[in-house]
C-alpha cells in the first residue's frame with residue numbers, strides 16, 4: 001500500500017524563474033489555473049533565496065537570464081543533496097540544441113520550448129510531479145524505517161550506539177576492501193537496520209540476564225527474517241536485505257536462519273557479522289561485562305579457528321584494530 005494513501009492530497013509548489021516579466025506571469029497564471037501553488041523569481045539569486053527558505057516540488061527555469069543562467073542554477077540544484085530530487089524543467093528556445101545538451105549535462109529532467117504551449121506544459125509538469133511524489137514517499141518510508149530501527153536499539157539500554165558503531169566499522173572494513181560506493185552505502189545502512197526485526201522480540205527476552213529458554217531462542221531467531229520482511233518493499237534497500245537476512249549465519253553452517261556455509265553467505269553479510277561479533281564482545285551486555293581488547297581478540301581468533309567466521313576477513317579486521325583504524 002502506498003504511503004500516499006495515508007496522507008491527504010497535497011498542493012504542489014512550483015517555482016518559476018524567468019527574467020522576462022510577461023512570460024513569467026503567463027507561466028504562473030497557466031499553472032495557477034491548474035491548481036498549483038506558484039512562486040516566481042526574476043533571477044537565479046532570488047530563486048536561491050526562496051529555495052533556501054523552503055523547498056518547492058518543481059522548478060521551471062528559463063535558460064537565458066542575466067547573471068546566473070538557468071543551466072548553471074540547474075547544475076547547482078542537482079549538485080546539492082538538499083535539492084537534487086526536485087525536478088527541473090528548462091525553458092529553451094526552439095532553435096537551441098546546444099542549450100538542451102548543456103541542460104541534460106546539468107541534470108535537467110525535461111525541456112519546454114518557448115513560447116510555451118499550455119498543453120505541453122501541463123503534460124510535462126504532471127508527469128514529473130507524479131515521479132516526485134513517488135520519490136517523496138520513498139524518502140519518507142526510508143526515514144520511518146531508519147527511525148524504527150533506532151527505536152529498537154533504544155529499547156535495550158546495553159546496546160546504545162551499537163548500530164552507529166557497526167555502520168562505522170563495517171564501512172572502515174569496506175574501504176580497505178575497496179568496495180564500490182553502492183556496497184559501502186549498503187553496509188552503512190545495514191549497520192543501522194540489521195536488527196530491525198527485533199521489534200517483535202519482547203523486552204523480557206531482549207534484556208534477560210540469564211540464559212534464554214528454547215522457546216525464547218525460537219523467538220529471538222526470527223529477527224533476521226522479520227527484518228527482511230519489513231525492508232523488502234523498499235527498492236533502495238535491495239542490497240541491504242541479504243545482509244539483514246544472513247547476519248547470523250556462521251562460516252561452518254551452524255548459524256541461522258538458513259544454515260548457509262562459507263561463501264554461500266553473502267560477502268557483505270560476512271563483513272557485518274565480524275564487526276557485530278566484535279561489538280558484542282567489546283561492550284557490556286545484560287549477561288556479560290565488556291571484555292578487554294586482548295580478551296576480545298583472543299575469542300575472535302579462537303572462534304575463527306573453529307570455523308565460525310570468515311578466515312580471510314577476520315585477520316583483516318584484527319589488523320585494522322591493531323593499527324588503530326577502528327575504535328575499540
Ligand SMILES: [Fe+2]
Pocket residue numbers: 194195223247248
Ligand atoms: Fe541480529
